[in-house]
Amino acid sequence: MQVFKFGGASVKDATAIKNIGTILQSYTSKPLLIVVSAMGKTTNALEKLAESYFNQRNDVHEIFEEVKNYHFEIIHQLFDQQHSVYDEVSNTFVEIDWIIEDEPVDEYDFIYDQIVSIGELVSSKIIGQYLNHIGLTTKWLDARSYIQTDNVYREAHINWDKTSELIQKDIPKILANGFAVTQGFIGNTSENFTTTLGREGSDYTAAIFASCLNAESVTVWKDVSGILNADPKLFDDCIKFDELSYEEAIEMTYYGATVIHPKTIKPLQNKHIPLYVKPFLAPHESGTVIREATIAISTPIIIVKNSQVLITLHTKDLAFVTENQVSDIFKAFADAYIKVNTLQISALTFSASFDFDENKFDRFKTLLSADLDLRYNTDLKLITIRHPNNEAIKKHVSGEIYLEERNRNTAHFVIKV
Incomplete structure (x- = not known):
């Protein structure tokens, strides 16, 4: 079925x-x-x-x-x-x-x-x-x-x-x-x-x-030709993927790719059920299939997530941010039902960005330890580039960067809108 x-x-x-x-x-x-x-x-x-x-x-x-x-x-x-x-x-x-x-x-x-x-x-x-x-x-x-x-x-x-x-x-x-x-x-x-x-x-x-x-499969019918490397409402030169791995799809959706809900992939991956994304106005086109596979991706994937808040916590007495304090901070995130998008820790500060929800943010602030000072900026956007190269970063990242984070496969930039 x-x-x-x-x-x-x-x-x-x-x-x-x-x-x-x-x-x-x-x-x-x-x-x-x-x-x-x-x-x-x-x-x-x-x-x-x-x-x-x-x-x-x-x-x-x-x-x-x-x-x-x-x-x-x-x-x-x-x-x-x-x-x-x-x-x-x-x-x-x-x-x-x-x-x-x-x-x-x-x-x-x-x-x-x-x-x-x-x-x-x-x-x-x-x-x-x-x-x-x-x-x-x-x-x-x-x-x-x-x-x-x-x-x-x-x-x-x-x-x-x-x-x-x-x-x-x-x-x-x-x-x-x-x-x-x-x-x-x-x-x-x-x-x-x-x-x-x-x-x-x-x-x-x-x-x-x-x-x-x-x-046997799940098919999600969309108003796009399949899964693209960027949002066609924001970018003109989008490229469609014929297939993606479960891992790649999870990474894309976690950081804000809206074509699939972030929680969708894991239940399907558990049962090895392929997910098809197809255009409802052209149902005979192949769209994109997400499945268990090792698929090399060289095309940069650009994901833009708006309505971000960036917080910076620091100790009041210039003491190091300790493991216990980090544990308490993450418990506050969990109790406020906040999913962190990016984070950085230095000797004296803990910085993180996440989707702004006024009620959740207010609850988070009340849960923080009195030993920490809080500064924050709202009205930010998060640009995530999967499989980045210098050309993609130069083309898509501009303006005042509040936080930058990179690893082997992904670069994140929290930017003032």
Whole structure:
């Protein structure tokens, strides 16, 4: 069996959904599980809604109406007015109505997951109904019935034993009778609350299902021709890779290559499942395959990550930064759920850069030892060059460099925007 994942751009409007139907008509001979993201920029809109609701702003209902109208316009272009999908989607949106009719009492991350997860639920219901409408027998599955997590909201961790048990129990029998469509990005706690797996986590969901089902392959359908050596939105002379190793893909995604979610590769590598990245507008093109292989890369890979913060910690009495202090610093990172992108340690200072999240950063500052002074800069960007050469560095790195770090295969530059 195979697992397909369709992201927000591939389900952004009625034309895109019809294109999915055309693609899937060529794959009816094998069991197929389809994972879908929220439509277009819905996640962004629902994040804005969650923030406005939490802060009790006046635009909550206006934002919500825009989200609903966007989806119902797509439905109107795909179905007649009597189709049951109208009621299904309306009833799903009611879950947000129940939340926003009262003042917030829960923590923001919990509220975020309960609101933002609705995007995937609505998207999958529309797509599942459309596939049935065009004659592709499809069963809608609630991913929360299978993906079991802890209660770390917005960054939930998978309970692999329970998740694998639930997936293996039901889904193979379902796939024997047709397609199944489910949601990316979301899971469920033991208390039956919705969690999310991290921003852009639908790729990871596809990998979880594939790993538990011992799938033949995973295909992620994108709006690019495959995996490129740079973001085509930022650079004109991008080169497509026909194949990459799991190791290379992990390194690229860790430092911010957005074509694949960083957690996607490991579950596939564990089971030797290849990952294909293919263009949804040209489905017969080969795209890129990520697999277990030794593949020599000579082309520099350029990765740009914005919204970085660079901190520098130093002792107050000019004493050396000790191993115990470094241990305490990393514990503060872990307790604040911060992933470090770069770091340097000198005799007197500890410097690190990471993605700026105001809530996480505030928590990190409260966890630091009183023996350390903190300085920091925001509004920075991280440029990572895999397999660097002098020409690539000269071409892509300019401006004031706040931190530079190099090893055999990678160069990092934290730069003022």
